[in-house]
Amino acid sequence: MPPTPTTPPPDAVIPERHPQAPAPGTRLGSHYEHCFGCGPQHPGGLRIDAVAGEGLDVTAELTVRDVHQGGPGLAHGGLLTTAMDETLGTLNWLLHAPAVTGRLETDFLSPVPVDSVLHLRAWITGVHGRKIYSAAEARIGGPDGPVAVRAQALFVQVKLEHFTTHGRPEDIEKVLDDPDLMKRARAFEVNP
């Protein structure tokens, strides 16, 4: 593939897994209960629950449901991009570096019928300053099935202020008022 802004530059590095990264096999759960990508409280959300891999990688599964349709009986492409975005976002946990999507490129290789189980995998391809480069794929029918969707991304590391400055105030306040410290931290992936 030709280089794009999501291709790591030659002097990007592959960092170490953070010493406090979740152990391989750990379910990462939801970072925010109302998140469209992973929140259990979201009625139509994707409820992605990624699992930490051995290295700088994660896996997840997504069952495509009726509410995810674009064409009749087929997954909406934007929805599939969201699944890639969310899975890529969980890589933050392996670096302990809160980061947001700056750029996300998605290739749709084959249609994805409703009721399909997608096997998602995401991995870090390089880090350069605040920029985290990563890639993901979604295989259909099993972890070794054909690749239906492929993505490359550039995430940019941010500070807590990114969320507290820009988020709708009532939602930020609700999170900050939560007595559960872990929930507060995870909502912003500030101290994963």
Ligand SMILES: CCCCCCCC(=O)SCCNC(=O)CCNC(=O)[C@H](O)C(C)(C)COP(=O)(O)OP(=O)(O)OC[C@H]1O[C@@H](n2cnc3c(N)ncnc32)[C@H](O)[C@@H]1OP(=O)(O)O
């Ligand atoms: C809590 C986690 C939830 C996880 C959910 C899944 C992930 C998400 O969907 S996050 C939500 C979607 N993303 C966003 O809302 C981000 C919106 N954008 C922004 O806030 C800003 O543009 C942001 C933070 C990405 C970059 O801004 P800023 O911090 O000022 O950095 P900036 O100096 O512009 O860029 C830093 C570097 O990234 C590069 N960069 C930034 N954006 C892009 C881009 N779109 N394409 C290519 N390069 C980019 C810059 O060129 C710069 O490179 P260099 O260091 O070599 O000069």
